[in-house]
Amino acid sequence: MHSYQHILCPADFSEYCEKAALRAAELARLYGARLTLFHVIAYFPVDFADDWISQETMIPMDDFKQRGEERLGTLADKLDLPDVSQVVEIATASAKHEIVQYARQHEVDLIVLASHARHGISLLLGSTTTGVMHAAPCDVLTVRAK
DSSP: OOOOSEEEEEOOOSTTHHHHHHHHHHHHHHHTOEEEEEEEEOOOOSSOOGGGOOOTTSOHHHHHHHHHHHHHHHHHHHHTOTTOEEEEEEOSSOHHHHHHHHHHHTTOOEEEEEOOOOOTHHHHHOOHHHHHHHHOSSEEEEEOOO
8 A cells, every 4th residue: 555655735725625634634644644735826816805905014915825824824723733834835827737836846645635516617627626636746636525
């Protein structure tokens, strides 16, 4: 049986993200692997909800990065694992590209991510999960949304 050494869990903070992170933590404990939570800021939206508008004194991308770090910290606290690495990446490409690139550069041997169970046009156009599954240099476990 293959023993995983480094597990990557991309976090988009969707309602399914925590389920995937809990599964990744379970596997990290089972294999004695290190776990990295990874959040990608893939683009800079034009329209924001009021709670995402940056303070006037902050550079918006710095604010997004700080908020991502805080949310990863909250997620890591729920996993009950020591030494969970947390990385927030400001992307120059798509989220799926950044996830695959990080996995290649950091010797990740398992990626655990949530499937959002998209249908119709979203499925046809492809999702981050599908893109990672086809391009990853390692095993990929998709945790079903429902």
